[in-house]
Amino acid sequence: MAEVVVSGVFKRFGPVAALSEIDLTVHDNEFVVLVGPSGSGKSTLLRIVAGLERQSEGSVTIDGRDMAGVAPKDRDVAMVFQSHALYPHMNVFDNLAFNQRIRGVDRKTVDARVREVAERLEITELLRRRPRQMSGGQRQRVAIGRALVRDPRIFLFDEPLSNLDAELRVRLRTVIKRLHKEMRRTSVYVTHDQVEAMTLADRVVVLRDGRIEQIGDPDTLYERPANEFVAGFIGSPAMNFLQGEAAGGVVRIGTVETTAADSLSGPVTVGIRPEDLLAEGAGDGASIRARITLVEPMGADTLVFCTTEEGQELTVRLPRYTAVRERETLSLTPRPGAVHLFDPETGQRLN
Amino acid sequence: MLDSRYKHIFLLPALLALVAIIIFPLIYTVRLSLSGWDVNFPELDYIGWDNYARAIADGRFWDSMGTLYLMVLFCVVFEYLLGFALALMLWKEVTAGRFFRVLFIVPMCVTPVVMAVVWRTIFHETLGPMNDVLGWFGIPAVPWLSKSGPAFAAVIIIDVWQWTSFMFILLLAGLMSLPREPYEAAQIDGAGPIRTFVHVTFPLMAPITLGALIIRLIESSKLMETIYALTSGGPGSSTETTSYLLYIRGLREFQIGYTASLSIIYLAIMIIALTIFARSMSRLMIGRQGPVRA
Numbered sequence: 001m002a003e004v005v006v007s008g009v010f011k012r013f014g015p016v017a018a019l020s021e022i023d024l025t026v027h028d029n030e031f032v033v034l035v036g037p038s039g040s041g042k043s044t045l046l047r048i049v050a051g052l053e054r055q056s057e058g059s060v061t062i063d064g065r066d067m068a069g070v071a072p073k074d075r076d077v078a079m080v081f082q083s084h085a086l087y088p089h090m091n092v093f094d095n096l097a098f099n100q101r102i103r104g105v106d107r108k109t110v111d112a113r114v115r116e117v118a119e120r121l122e123i124t125e126l127l128r129r130r131p132r133q134m135s136g137g138q139r140q141r142v143a144i145g146r147a148l149v150r151d152p153r154i155f156l157f158d159e160p161l162s163n164l165d166a167e168l169r170v171r172l173r174t175v176i177k178r179l180h181k182e183m184r185r186t187s188v189y190v191t192h193d194q195v196e197a198m199t200l201a202d203r204v205v206v207l208r209d210g211r212i213e214q215i216g217d218p219d220t221l222y223e224r225p226a227n228e229f230v231a232g233f234i235g236s237p238a239m240n241f242l243q244g245e246a247a248g249g250v251v252r253i254g255t256v257e258t259t260a261a262d263s264l265s266g267p268v269t270v271g272i273r274p275e276d277l278l279a280e281g282a283g284d285g286a287s288i289r290a291r292i293t294l295v296e297p298m299g300a301d302t303l304v305f306c307t308t309e310e311g312q313e314l315t316v317r318l319p320r321y322t323a324v325r326e327r328e329t330l331s332l333t334p335r336p337g338a339v340h341l342f343d344p345e346t347g348q349r350l351n
Numbered sequence: 352m353l354d355s356r357y358k359h360i361f362l363l364p365a366l367l368a369l370v371a372i373i374i375f376p377l378i379y380t381v382r383l384s385l386s387g388w389d390v391n392f393p394e395l396d397y398i399g400w401d402n403y404a405r406a407i408a409d410g411r412f413w414d415s416m417g418t419l420y421l422m423v424l425f426c427v428v429f430e431y432l433l434g435f436a437l438a439l440m441l442w443k444e445v446t447a448g449r450f451f452r453v454l455f456i457v458p459m460c461v462t463p464v465v466m467a468v469v470w471r472t473i474f475h476e477t478l479g480p481m482n483d484v485l486g487w488f489g490i491p492a493v494p495w496l497s498k499s500g501p502a503f504a505a506v507i508i509i510d511v512w513q514w515t516s517f518m519f520i521l522l523l524a525g526l527m528s529l530p531r532e533p534y535e536a537a538q539i540d541g542a543g544p545i546r547t548f549v550h551v552t553f554p555l556m557a558p559i560t561l562g563a564l565i566i567r568l569i570e571s572s573k574l575m576e577t578i579y580a581l582t583s584g585g586p587g588s589s590t591e592t593t594s595y596l597l598y599i600r601g602l603r604e605f606q607i608g609y610t611a612s613l614s615i616i617y618l619a620i621m622i623i624a625l626t627i628f629a630r631s632m633s634r635l636m637i638g639r640q641g642p643v644r645a
Contacts, residue, residue, distance in 0.1 A: 052535050073541030085532035089554035098550070099540040146536075 002063055002076075002153035002186040003028050004049060009058035011044055011210070018044045019210040022058070029184040035197040036207035037233070042190045043158055045207070049188060050156050051075050062154065075154075078147035082159040084139040086131040092118075092142050093127040096149045117148045121175070137168040144176070148183075155180075157189040161196065173199060194234050198222070206230050224340075228347035231271045231340055237303060237315045239340070240277070242288075244270040251341060254310070255286050258339050260351060268350060271340035274303065274317040277332045279324075287331035290314050295324055306330055383611035390605040402612035411588060412596060412613055416620070419592040422503070423571045426510045430567060431560070433511065434518025439552075442526045452523070455516040463513065467580035470509045471496070474581075499589030502582050506590050509577050514570070518563055525559035526552070557636040565629055572621060593617050 004026040011019040019041045026032045034042040047053040049060055051072035060067045067075060086095050093114055100110040118124045121141050131139055140160060147155055157176070161169040177200055180187055191197055197204045198218040206213040206221065206229075214226040225231035231239045244253045246264040251257065253270050260268075277288075290306035297303075304316040304324055316332060318324065341350040387398045406412055437455065441448050458466070473479050474495035482492040495501045533555065537547045575594040578584055584591035584599070597617070601610035 047535075050535075050539060052538065072535075072539045077539065079536065079539050081532040081536060083530060083532050085530070085536040087533065087536075087550050087554065089557070090550070098542075102541050102546065 004154060004186065004188070005059075005061045005064075006045070006049065007059055007061075009045070009048060009055045009060065011041070011048065011053070012056045017210055019048075019055070022210075022212060024205060024212065024215065026186055026188055028186055031180050031187045031189065031200060031202045032205060033189045033191060033197040033201035033203075034205045034207060035191055035194055035233075036213075038192060039209070040207040041210035042192075042205075042207050044210075046156055046158055046188055046190045049154075050077055050079055076152050077154045077156055078150045078152040079156040079158065080140075080143050080147050080160040082162050084131070084136075084143040084163075086139060086142060086146070088131055091128050091130050092123060092134075092145075095131070095142060096127075096145050099146070099150050113149050113151075117145045120148070120179075121145045136164055137172065140164060140172060141175070144172075144179070148179070153186065155185050155187040157187065157191075159190055159192070162191070162193070169196075176200065195236060198234070204234075206233060208233075224349070225271075226349050228269060228271065228342045231342070235273060237274050237317070239271045239273050240314050241342075242270045242272065242308075242312060242314075243310075243344075244268045244341070246341070251339070253334075254288055254308070256288055256333060257286065258334060258336070260341060264341070264350060267344050269342040269344045269347075270334075271342060272334045273338065274315040275301075276335040276338035277314065277316045278335055279316065279318055279322060279330050279332060287333050288314075290316075290330050290332060292324055292326050292328050292330060295326055304330070380611045380614055383608055384615050386608040386611075388608040388611075393607075398608070402609045403616070405609060406612050406616055409613075411591075412593070412616075414588060415591045415593045415596040416617070418503075418588075418590065419572060419574065419594075422507060422510075422574060422590075422592060423568060425507045426514070426571050426574075427564060427567050429507070429511045430515045430518045431564060433515045434563075435522050435560075437515070437519045438523040438526055441523060455519050457516070458513045459516045459520075461513070463576040464580045466513060467509060467577045470505070470512075471581050474505050496582055497586055499586055502586060502590050506574075506577055506581060509581065510571060510574065513577075514567065518567065521559065521563040521566075522556070525556050525563075529555050554636075561629070561632055561636055564632065565625065568625060568628065 004024075006022055006024040006026075009019055009022040010017065022045060024032075024045075034045060036042045044053060048055050051067065051070060062075060062077075087098065090098065096114045096117060097110045100113065105113075114127075115124070118127055121144060123138065123141050123145060126134060126138060126142070129138075131142070134142070140163075143160070160176075161172055164172065173196060176189075180200075189196075189200060198221075201218055203215060203217050204221050205215045208229055214221060214230045216224075216226075221230060221234050225234060225239075228241070232241070242253050244251045244267070246252075246260050246266060246268045248265075249260060249262040251260045251264070251268060251270060258270075288308055290308045292304055292306045294305040295302060296305070299320070301320050302318045302322060302324065304318055306314050306316065308314060314332070316330065324330070339351075342348065343350055382395065384402055385397055385399065386395050387401070388394060388396075441451055473481050476482065476492060476494050476497065479495070481495065485491075485493065493501050495505050529552070533551045534547065537551050542550060573594055574592050575598065578590055578592060578595045579598070582590045584595050588596075593613075594617075597610055597613055600606050600613060
């Protein structure tokens with residue numbers, strides 16, 4: 001059992017508010033990912049949970065116990081850092097065993113535990129190596145191992161994969177996901193990479209400028225983003241935003257119409273994901289016409305960048321076998337029911 | 352190749368400077384050491400290895416070497432310990448930390464000879480303030496400059512006073528450049544301040560420490576001005592370092608040929624000693640270097 005409750009947390013660095021009004025409950029065994037652009041306060045929030053940073057206001061409780069004044073070592077948390085933060089002069093074995101030795105665990109138990117973790121992470125042959133003698137990926141495996149050996153109530157990850165190259169990042173991501181499936185420990189994971197967030201999380205917390213923009217499972221975040229920021233941040237390539245006009249239960253985007261709530265009227269921002277723009281509906285003339293400026297074949301599908309007659313940039317994800325060429329004109333229609341409407345002023349979702 | 356010829360032309364001025372400053376004097380010294388050049392016969396004759404044979408039998412030379420090493424050892428160890436302690440104290444934000452940082456640098460900026468003269472006054476047996484201060488605590492007057500033990504200590508005190516700040520600056524700069532994350536990892540692991548120092552600060556500082564120690568070893572083994580102004584190597588030859596002896600033999604007694612041979616021996620020993628030291632220290636502090644990967 002380990003439930004983390006963050007309530008009413010503010011963090012100020014002088015006059016700068018790094019976090020404002022953070023309320024978040026991480027349930028037992030849940031994998032929560034904090035995601036946001038740099039400076040959004042996600043690492044600060046994690047460090048407050050770890051006890052490395054003290055909140056200016058509000059409280060953090062773990063399993064109902066208030067953590068005010070509780071040192072990081074007494075919170076039973078383990079943390080994996082971006083820069084691995086291994087002890088440089090110790091070999092892998094000693095790095096893994098360090099915490100257990102400090103805590104006075106007997107030699108045999110430590111030995112067995114280290115070997116078990118090493119096996120699980122496939123780093124047994126590295127046990128005698130020092131950090132400097134390993135590659136970045138190996139070091140980060142060891143850093144994850146150091147957290148595992150402790151068998152803590154809560155795992156904290158502070159951008160653990162950000163320093164690795166793309167291929168390794170994907171590999172270690174699956175390692176982390178598999179470990180979580182096996183061990184089922186409460187985990188909080190910070191990243192700026194929304195793909196990491198989507199693939200790992202049970203629930204994603206999107207932060208911007210120290211505020212929570214939305215909390216939800218990956219599907220909800222993708223299908224029903226609460227506001228324009230989340231809509232633009234989650235998903236790659238990013239969602240397209242177009243100007244629309246709502247009146248009498250219909251939203252008009254150029255010559256295209258989609259249904260909307262009757263109460264809606266006036267200008268709206270229309271969000272359409274690249275894969276929800278369909279190129280086939282050219283028949284009836286009611287379409288968004290856009291000239292192709294660039295084609296990026298991705299293998300599984302093709303990304304098409306184009307410009308509408310109004311000069312708006314659009315990204316369209318087309319199936320692999322669509323024959324398109326640059327300077328051609330596409331007739332696009334949004335997939336019915338996949339249109340997101342936002343208030344152009346507040347950015348809040350309207351449908 | 353045309354471009355390779357250009358390369359050599361561009362390198363030439365630097366090479367010439369190098370030859371003029373280092374290579375020529377070195378070779379000339381070697382040649383001198385094989386001659387009997389002195390006050391009476393200022394000529395570059397050839398007397399074979401006689402100077403070297405004489406040097407090897409010269410007890411005063413080897414004694415000066417012993418004095419030097421002992422002095423350097425004390426100086427560098429004290430400077431390192433004090434400098435590191437000060438750096439650790441001023442590392443974390445301290446009130447007026449900036450002021451202290453500047454203050455500690457002052458001794459380094461003073462000319463050694465000037466300072467030695469000032470210190471000679473301070474250490475004066477009857478007139479100097481040092482013995483006054485000691486007197487307040489009931490410590491009898493110390494014959495600072497007229498007894499070998501205290502004179503030896505006086506030289507070390509001055510060197511430590513003057514050069515601790517150098518260690519301090521290097522080590523403080525090192526401390527301030529250390530990454531934050533290993534400390535946080537140690538904090539979460541539950542390591543206390545001593546364990547954190549032993550397992551995080553000290554090992555992370557090892558390369559910087561090693562560099563600082565070697566620089567100071569090289570510098571302090573040239574110890575000469577302080578001794579010249581403070582004790583003139585005395586009383587007796589108790590504070591006579593090798594470079595001071597070389598000065599006496601060469602520039603006071605004008606035994607140029609013989610002094611050249613002493614210099615060559617001294618140089619060879621220094622190079623060997625420092626190499627061994629650097630190797631063994633880096634092995635001790637940083638560990639056997641395996642293949643390093645990014």
